[in-house]
Amino acid sequence: MKQFLPKWNEIFALVCVFAVFLDPLFVYVPIINHKDRCLTMDNTLGTTAIVLRLFTDLTYVANILFNVAKASEVLKEEGKWKRDQILRNALEIFKDSWLFLLVDFLAILPIPQTIVLSFIPKVKGQKFLDERKFLNFLLLSQYVPRVFRIYLSSKEVTSTRDKLITKTQWIIGLNVFIYFLAGHTYMQMVTQRSEEIKRKMKLKEKEIEKWIYDNDLPKKIQTDMMLIVKNRLEEDKDVDVQNLLSLLPPEKRKYILRLLCFSIVNKVEIFKDKDKKVLNVICDYLKPVLFAENTYIIREGDPLDQMLFIKQGTVWVYTASASSHGGRSTMTDTATKRLGKEDEEELVKSLGKGDYYGEELVKWSLTHKSFPMSTENVKSHTKVEAFALRANDLMKAIFSFWWLFRPNLPGQDCISLEEIWRRLAIAAVRKFRQRLIAQGNKSMKSLRVEDAGGKSNRERTVN
Structure with missing residues (x-):
């Protein structure tokens, strides 16, 4: 055994190094099938990795048996070996070789095989990324006993007389390994980050498709939107699909605002016969707003300081008499049933996609008389997406083209x-x-x- 010891130490040290370089293969066994959009396994790579890992694990087992045999030889030479006391002999062997045995045992735990073959195939959706992170963590944690085993084996190799590999060479080898490990860890982080971005992109893509469809926008805009979303996600910033316009460059934002709102703005009576440039400038001043369900947008008696152009949702417009009808504080379904159909239409007006509210503000901006006060309650019945035109912005737009509004000025026909x-x-x-x-x-x-x-x-x- 003493003659075989140096050779075995060298072989085992090389196998330890090979085992460390082998483990990262398990990370690449689970793959995403982009065609079917599902998780699958690379069977060829998985089989290769398992067979090679089995070979290295058997080598570790052989080394455990070799260390036990070597420790028993030492006990026999020292006269501590007792034939009839197996338990005592085992304790003596463990005291002498416990570090080697513990490190070898931790190194051969079948962690990657168990996760890849048993857990990951059963995982669906978001949990796959969590399992992937867990697998990376376990592989890195198992590197500790494996690298430490390389260190112990290198000491055994350099302590023998007929050493073929010098201590300097082992130090160089360990440095190369550390460099490889750092590179592999970085690549894993990059791959994991890339997969996470792809997953978020897939979710955002559906939301953006719905947003473009709901707002009747051209399909080609989706490409620009997705590029902006991808850049935001790569910067580790969240993306609110309901507020996509704020992410766009100024020129692109103006272009999409005009596509979204031109037709609604053109419905306003005073704007109907105006030049396209006027409507474009008004669209440029619009601000996207979002109202939750059952939210007061404007209350009766408050200043009417904005116009609303509704893109999605339902808005109720009603007076105080409608809200108090039937002894109730708001216009409920019960109160509505008590009214006749004609009365209901007079008391409550419903605005939806493509409608606007607040035309009185345009008349005020032309006359500059007393600021208009709301004579109605404006309340969101559902979640509402709209664009608001503030009084100050409306005045700026009209002032820029005031001569075009001259016919709309009362008493100004003979200017x-x-x-x-x-x-x-x-x-x-x-x-x-x-x-x-x-x-x-x-x-x-x-x-x-x-x-x-x-x-x-x-x-x-x-x-």
């Missing part, structure tokens, strides 16, 4: 040509002034940067 040119000149001067202020701000910033750079250069020269 002189001179007055038209005067107002055009005021609008042009204001735009020119805004442009100058913007350019001045940019110039000031560049001067500050140059001044800071010159100051730092002067300080370096003085030093």
Whole structure:
């Protein structure tokens, strides 16, 4: 046995290294079949990995038996071996070789085989990623006894006389292994992250498809949307499909806003005969809003400070007399049944997809008389997606094209040509002034940067 010891130590050390490089194969056995969109197993890779792992495990078992035999030889040489006391001999062997036996036992635990063959095939949906993470964790944890076993084997090899591998070579080998392990861990993290993004993308894709369908948008927009969602997910940021417009670049956001709202804005009586540019500018000022079910949007008696253009959901518009009819505080189904059909239509008005509310605000923006107050309650009956046009933004849009709204101004039919040119000149001067202020701000910033750079250069020269 003493003659065979050096050779066995070298063989076992090489098998230990091979076993460590073998374990990562189990991570790639579960694969996703993109055609059928389901989890499957790579049978060829799985069979290869299991057979090779069986070979390394049998080598570990042989090493355990070899260590037991070696320890018993030592006991016999020292005269501690008792033929009739098996339990005592076993305890002595364990005391002498417990570290080797424990490390070898932990190294041959069939953790990856059990998970890959028993647990992962039964897992569905989101739990697959959790099982994949758990498998990675167990493989990394099993690396500890395996790497430690390589260290112990290298010590045994370098302690023998006829060593073929020097201590320096073993150190180099361990460094290479650590480098490989770090690379493998990083690749696992990248792969896992990529799979998680794909899973989220698949979920978001369905939501975006529904959003595009519900809003009657062209199918080609979905590609741009998905690219933006992917970039957001790669930055580890969540994506709210209901607020996709906020993620878009300004030009793309304007384009989609116009597609979404142009037809509804064009329904407003005062906007019907206006130029397309006017409607586009109004669409640019719209802000997406979301209202939960049974939420007051505008209460009776409150200032009417916005127009609403409804894209999804149902909105009820009713007066205080409707809400108190039948002795109730709100318009319930019971109260509705007590009313006749004609009375109900007079008391409660229902607005849905493609409708708008708040035309009085347009009339106010033209006359600038007292601010309109709501004479009705506006309440969401279901979840409502809409676009809001604030009073201030409406005034900006109308002021930009005020001459086009001249026919809509009460008592302004006989306005002189001179007055038209005067107002055009005021609008042009204001735009020119805004442009100058913007350019001045940019110039000031560049001067500050140059001044800071010159100051730092002067300080370096003085030093």
